[in-house]
Amino acid sequence: MRRRLLTPGPVELHPRALAALSRPQLHHRTEEARRAFLNARAGLKRAFGTEGEVLLLTGSGTLAMEALVLNLFAPGDRVLVPVTGKFSERWAEIALALGLSVDRLDLPWGGPIPPEAVARPGYRGLLLTHSETSTGALNPVGVLARAFRERNPEGLVVADMVTSLLLTQVGLEDLGVDAAASGSQKGLMCPPGLAFAALSPRALEALRPRGYYLNLKRELEAQKEGESAYTPAINLVLAVEAVLEEVLPRLEDHLALKAWQNDLLYRVGEGLGLRPVPEEKSPATTAFYLPEGIPYARVKEAFARRGAVVAGGQGPLKGRILRVSLMGYFDRYDALGVAELFREAWGELGLS
Amino acid sequence: MRRRLLTPGPVELHPRALAALSRPQLHHRTEEARRAFLNARAGLKRAFGTEGEVLLLTGSGTLAMEALVLNLFAPGDRVLVPVTGKFSERWAEIALALGLSVDRLDLPWGGPIPPEAVARPGYRGLLLTHSETSTGALNPVGVLARAFRERNPEGLVVADMVTSLLLTQVGLEDLGVDAAASGSQKGLMCPPGLAFAALSPRALEALRPRGYYLNLKRELEAQKEGESAYTPAINLVLAVEAVLEEVLPRLEDHLALKAWQNDLLYRVGEGLGLRPVPEEKSPATTAFYLPEGIPYARVKEAFARRGAVVAGGQGPLKGRILRVSLMGYFDRYDALGVAELFREAWGELGLS
Structure with a gap:
């Protein structure tokens, strides 16, 4: 896959x-x-x-x-x-x-x-x-x-x-x-x-x-x-x-798209009850605290089964957060697909 | 081209x-x-x-x-x-x-x-x-x-x-x-x-x-x-x-091929009257002194017209030598083709 x-x-x-x-x-x-x-x-x-x-x-x-x-x-x-x-x-x-x-x-x-x-x-x-x-x-x-x-x-x-x-x-x-x-x-x-x-x-x-x-x-x-x-x-x-x-030549549209994509993922995560890590959010990546009792390995696996690679935390945040990013090449429809994949993976964890 | x-x-x-x-x-x-x-x-x-x-x-x-x-x-x-x-x-x-x-x-x-x-x-x-x-x-x-x-x-x-x-x-x-x-x-x-x-x-x-x-x-x-x-x-x-x-898995054959290819180019160059630069020759590249009165730019051009990029000299050898190398991916037949191209380019310079 x-x-x-x-x-x-x-x-x-x-x-x-x-x-x-x-x-x-x-x-x-x-x-x-x-x-x-x-x-x-x-x-x-x-x-x-x-x-x-x-x-x-x-x-x-x-x-x-x-x-x-x-x-x-x-x-x-x-x-x-x-x-x-x-x-x-x-x-x-x-x-x-x-x-x-x-x-x-x-x-x-x-x-x-x-x-x-x-x-x-x-x-x-x-x-x-x-x-x-x-x-x-x-x-x-x-x-x-x-x-x-x-x-x-x-x-x-x-x-x-x-x-x-x-x-x-x-x-x-x-x-x-x-x-x-x-x-x-x-x-x-x-x-x-x-x-x-x-x-x-x-x-x-x-x-x-x-x-x-x-x-x-x-x-x-x-x-x-x-x-x-x-x-x-x-x-x-x-x-x-x-x-x-x-x-x-279309930098403004590009930046607007990246911001919209990142906001979309934050809306999905927050809708699933996840708390964002940063106070001021960068459009480069989302970051959410994992709910108590949910090991990162399980979350990573739920995404992996759907063909998606996500990132965990580093340093003191290792094992405590999930990062999902649309920084790469994704159009509007790709982003909507990823949003749905996020919901689906989370549903499998039995938390939403 | x-x-x-x-x-x-x-x-x-x-x-x-x-x-x-x-x-x-x-x-x-x-x-x-x-x-x-x-x-x-x-x-x-x-x-x-x-x-x-x-x-x-x-x-x-x-x-x-x-x-x-x-x-x-x-x-x-x-x-x-x-x-x-x-x-x-x-x-x-x-x-x-x-x-x-x-x-x-x-x-x-x-x-x-x-x-x-x-x-x-x-x-x-x-x-x-x-x-x-x-x-x-x-x-x-x-x-x-x-x-x-x-x-x-x-x-x-x-x-x-x-x-x-x-x-x-x-x-x-x-x-x-x-x-x-x-x-x-x-x-x-x-x-x-x-x-x-x-x-x-x-x-x-x-x-x-x-x-x-x-x-x-x-x-x-x-x-x-x-x-x-x-x-x-x-x-x-x-x-x-x-x-x-x-x-x-076939390193010896590979090294033998690279040595043969480099020797071939030296044979061609020496056959055209060119004097090698090094005393002990590396199989990585040939290097020849340019004959008196032949500017490197003309040599480079003669190769370029045949779709080939060659190298000149660096430092004190700038403008004084020609380097032709088969270090990259070339099989035996490619090398024979390059040998002929070398002769042809040189012929155009009116020296051989």
Whole structure:
């Protein structure tokens, strides 16, 4: 049985991504590859809403997160990291591993980050998570960035936009975000393997490159010409280019559809008596607390029998929550089908 | 016109790789993905000829090179790097960028590395390039490793096997190589995007992990269970698994075919009066000096008109050499066709 991914990444592929991946191998030092590289970069600049630059890195989203910390901060720099889920915790881990002085602000997972919590002076940077995939929460990065910047006019705001890009409106300069990381396997509806590092004009001026593979200055020089410093995952570049070509001209409709799909699943879950995990909901994924006495394994099985892969919780939420996502390629009718499948699976558990 | 890659990477894809890439997206936290991950790791252990471990990293081959230097050496460690081409030079650049104390041994590009040159005491490591893709030279890593180890019994030998894996016999422990890097887009006949870090039992004991994304200890723990620390390029893992399943059971025949194909191209080139660049020839690619007065652009064009992509020189060899490679998926008849195409393209230049 073909299994449909209702997981918050990797996701169901866009048909144009699949078509791009079925082509014979393209060499990365050819005109065709350079054109695709430049198109993908231009499209991603629009998607991130920046007048700066977007760099394509071969690796997971985590690689782009590390690259931003490595190239924008020096060991000993003081950074503030509000932790409300697994991915904001990752920012803290990365900053620590790279020798920064990290003030970790632990808050309830899934809960909001009060702007006053980040309105504290003395920091070189604030590391935020826009859409916290582990809890389904959407953080108001614009509000938080402003609150932080008022007290730290020289400070840099860096955001994980792994599951907000192409899922909700982002705009680096508008939000006051200086740099952001994302990846191919979420809102882009492509396979994993390509990471994006977006740098606003302000971040470009603050670059102080370190490392080798993650040296963004070196990548920037190469990528301005449609090249890359090392052999890129060029097949994925073609896939990303193809999806952007289709989605960007009707971005508003696309974002409205994704929001509607996610709301639909929340309506279904809440109708079945499930309590949402996040206070502010991200359109990337739903997340529900499991009722007392229902092991996650049973829920997963009920979906699996219907050919659907769902996700559980991570870290302290492991075994306690269910995540169902329509982040991948689903049209309106697919979403209605998934809603019904959700009801059916739940009915089997004898709870509704 | 479909363009055939006669380039030393990326290369023509194995049909089983293409088939794997045309499948719907697989989630990496599923039984099927775990099985593929473990199969690919087991196959790569056989391919690298090690009783240690092979880690799959999402990134370019350069990422695996940096990961090995980062996790096996500490800043200030003295390492010896014989430089005879672009990729051995990359070892020196990586080691420098990571704060090691680098003794760079500059030798003629394409020429041999005399064993006595590395038989020098006082080093924590020797960084070697097995097949130097930029010049077509094959280095006797076993002989060099022995010469180095005699003077540095505690020293570690690390080799770039990016274009030797599945192209010539490798065997880490047999050769006295402690760790090696490779990638998916060369002898594996898959697209770029997956890198391999092979660690012999001796290297596993010497691991002192650093960094975050490149922390090999963390990867090792996850990969023993068929997982990975971060979302992997799982589609490429499936492709690598599929190709290994086909190639490994008849590895000797495969290596003999690749050697025959490369020799064939050398016979053609030498028959046309071209002088080979390397002294010891790697089966990964041919490399010929261009005759006086023939610009590389004209040669490239003559091949391009016949639907073939070839490669020129890099660094000091830029504009001075031609590289033609059958590293990708080519059978015996394809190779004979390419040989004829080579003669035809050359004939057009009015030189033969």
